[in-house]
Each structure stands twice: as C-alpha cells, then as structure tokens.
Amino acid sequence: MKFDSPLYDRIRVKPGEDRRRKAGTTSCEWPGCANGGTHRAPKGRNRENEYWRFCLDHVREYNHSYNFFAGMSDDAVARYQKDALTGHRPTWKLGQNGAGKRGATMRGRPFDAAFGADDPFDMFGELGGSGSKREQRREAPTVHNAQRKALHTLGLEEGAERAEIKARFKELVKRHHPDANGGDRSTEDRLVEIIQAYNYLKSAGYC
Secondary structure (H helix, E strand, O other): OOOOOHHHHHHOOOOOOOOOOOOOOOEOOOOOOOOEOOEEEEOOOOOOOOEEEEOHHHHHHHHHHOOOOOOOOHHHHHHHHHHHOOOOOOOOOOOOOOOHHHHHHOOOOOOOHHHOOOOOOOOHHHHOOOOOHHHHHOOOOOOOHHHHHHHHHOOOOOOOOHHHHHHHHHHHHHHHOHHHHOOOOOOHHHHHHHHHHHHHHHHOOOO
16 A cells, blocks of 8 residues: 555555545535535435435524425324334234234234243233233142141131131130130130231231
8 A cells, every 4th residue: 555545545554645636526406505515314205315415504494484284284284294104114003913813813822831931930920911820720728837837826728618616616615715714714725816817818818
C-alpha cells in the first residue's frame, strides 16, 4: 500500500489530509434557490425512499410545514396509526393461525398437557388445565406435624374421617367437662387441649 493512498488515511489515528474524492454537491431543489442541497427531506407518503435536496434554510421551512397524513381522512389516519403498532404487519387473533385441527380442538385450554408443556410445580394446572398433575395424581392431602399432633390429642390415627373426628370430639368433651365430673376441675387442662386440637383441625378443613 502506498503511503499517499487515501485508504491509508482510514487506518491512521489522525489523517493529515482527506484525499478521498468528494462527490459533486447537488443544488437546492427549492424553486429559485442556488445554494447547495446539503440536506434531505422526505417526499411524502407512499414515496418513503425518495427525498428532496434542500439547503439548510429551505429544509427547515419544508419540515415545518410537512404533514405525512395530508389528504387522509380521520378514519384512515386512525387505521394507519393502529397498524403502526405492529409495524404494518398482518396479525391474527390468538388461536386462529395455530395448530390446525389440534389448535381448534384445544382452543380455550391453553395449559392442557396435550400441548407438551412441562409443569413440574403444577402452576398452570391451578388455572384450569385439564391435564394438570393435580388432576392426574389425585394424591391424598399431606398430614403435617401440627395436624398429626391434633389427631393424636383426640386419640385418632392419620386419615380419620370428618364424621369420626366430630364424634370423638363430642365424646371427649362430655367425658372431661367439669359438669360431667361433679364439678371436678382436675381434667380441665385436658379439655382445653381437646378443644384447641379440634379447632385447629376445623380451621385446616378436616372437619
């Protein structure tokens, strides 16, 4: 490469002189103006890739009065602005341009297991998906330590039915109530534990 080549100036940190050939300057296209057309101005709607060449003063004047929507009705302007939200690309309603017969069959069931979505925590199943793991497993409710302790206080095993819990509670209340023991309050603490255990199971939905 020659040291006086204009290509050499492009790779230097500070070129000494711009020796690239300059294109001829276009004259301003404003009627009666002889200045150089140094600035571009759009020609208008449906001519997006065409520009006028104006000088600085006339491009300012042109831009000040430029109206892209000139000649359009209010409805046409509203439609154009709405289409501009999607980049003037065609759109479809959700599900209309989907998976053919399968999309029509599964319409309204976006979280169904037939779509193959992995849902290990069953989050989508809570929103009504017919193929949720909750619907598939039908597991028995988990018995937590507090519930297990409450059942033990009533003398019941895990998995006791609601009717059984209510019957045992009534039985124990009658047995340990002071009125049933001639006013003896020695079993009053036991009665309090029974009532608290039953109230906990009731609030947890067991009875």
